[in-house]
Amino acid sequence: MKAIEIIKPGEIAIVERPIPECKENEVLIKVKAAGICGSDAHIYHGKNAFATYPRVVGHEFAGEIVKVGSQVKNLQVGDGVAVDPVSSCGHCYACRIGRHNVCKSLSVIGVHRDGGYREYVAVDAGSAHKLPKNISWEIAAMIEPYTIAAQVMDRGRLTADDTVLICGAGPIGLILLQAVKMTGARVAIMDIIDTRLNMAKEMAADLVINSKTSDMITEMMAFTNNEGASLILEATGNINVLETCIQKIAAPAGRVVVLGFSTELVKIPQVAIMSKELEIIGTRLNNNKFPQVIEWFAKGLVQPEKILTHTFKFEEVEKAFDFMDKNPADVCKIGLTF
Template sequence: MADMMKEVVVTEPYHYEIREVPVPEPKDDEVLIKEMAAGVCGSDIHIYRGENPNSRYPLIPGHENVGIVVKVGKDCKKIKAGDHVVIDYVLRDGTCWQCRHGRGNVCEHVLVRGSGTDGGWREYWTAQESYVYKIDDQIPWKDAALIEPLTIGEHSTTRARVAEDDTVFIFGTGTIGTIICQACKLKGVKTIICCDISDSSLERAKRDFGADYTINSKTEDVVKRVQEITDGHGCTVAFDAAAFPGSLTFVMTPGIVCNAGRVIPLGFSTVPEKITQQMINGRELDIIGTRMSLNQWEPTAKNMAEGKYHMQGLATTFVKFEDIDQVFENIVHPDPAVKKTVILFPGAED
């Protein structure tokens, strides 16, 4: 193993450096990980653009991380050198009210790798063993990097209490929208309606990821189509995976969500929306927040190992770590064909 390594550092909005630094040594309760693949998330894009108020600079991005353990501290018991692992990015104190009541993903002092503290866009890094989970070593690295976003789908659908007899509306068919679609199908949902302004994204959602019906909100009357599909009842669950200013108000439109329905926003827009008490209480809607994931790493990795997710096409773009400049170029000059990017580190394609 080399003594030096490379890491990507965003020094300020729209500026980054590739630095060469010493390979770190794990503490007694830590493991040293050789990074093998990392997903590029929308939050990484916001950080580079200076749009994340919770981030600080300089910062190593990346919270969708998988790798091989190359060394373990003397106190580590469950993880050993050679293990393929996924790394939890939610750092928590374990003592606050939220942690004591099983809500560690929103810990009072939560700290997020790749946002509030350094992430995984580097060749080697250390993490406490308690945040590291072993995965099946037969999972290709290009797929393993998507375990984290898949946990978002599993967590958000769990928060939504999705059940077989639900009719689900998903607004936005990007990576998270299509992942939610898959998670709903795994939970046995019989009717899923996906809505977007992109025909190609909608076609992809129906062909590959489980959508039963699609609606183009740019060219179709969404309420009318939902009413037609649901025989006038509306949907019992609506996910706002579009997450732009006004999208939450839109999915709450009467005719889309039925009385006693559940609405799950997935974004972090800070722009106020015109939502009234009547809009919620008139139909007794549940507005259910969801952030990151909780207790989903091992079951999601198991589902992936068992082939329960459709992986082909979920990531559209693969960039070698040595060509990391292309990732930032795609952020500055976005290509509609780039839905999800995965960074592959040396050895990931072997």
């Protein structure tokens, strides 16, 4: 079979690999489509602190089961599935309290072990989630990024009464927007790229802010009657944005959910957190959110087709990465077909 391998930072190749064996508790999947995530690009460019090389990347993917292990009960050959990339040890502190996505020995497909950018993948049957009948492979590959939003909603304890600010209108920011809109909360979104903000407008954002051309703090104070945002979702990954949000935009008793994983130091006076009793909340991947998101997709509660802007054949992966780097204003999510 063919596999897309990042040999070392900056070097990508399509290589020949044996089809993986399917153990008794596993299913063998013929991959049909995969999404390109910013973190795949970061691994390609050598900018992901968690990755090791050589690596077959890809943690957003879907395909058809072609073999089931002897112990697998709930899945059959021919089933379409999306794969939860998170695996955990089951006995560390985080696992014991039901937070396996931050397991001490966390292993993510496509980051710590080989991922979905190959023709066949064997995964634990518990990680394969059966798809509804009515969705295409490219759309099914987008279930994983929506699980990020489900996790953020959970971590941020989003309610309809919140006034939300989403920082960043990249694929994740726009997916967060769709998820927040589902609850009916009022939501503003900021970025520096107008085409992305226009997409946000089309997805019914209540306010869009281009922070290059207008003052985010003034706009947010007007939007919130000077109260500040009760819930901020930081999805630019930029530490200056995070500093501004914590110090100037969060409402007293507000929550700030941090998605980015920059290793740069954030400078915030303690008193900014203490005086308003702010909650600064981390979020990572997803904690068993696939069933919930598959229901969103099946019921048409979210619009993944608005996020998926381009599709390439997997043989064109290098071109796809390059296109993504050079066209941030036009590209939101790129899908690869197999």
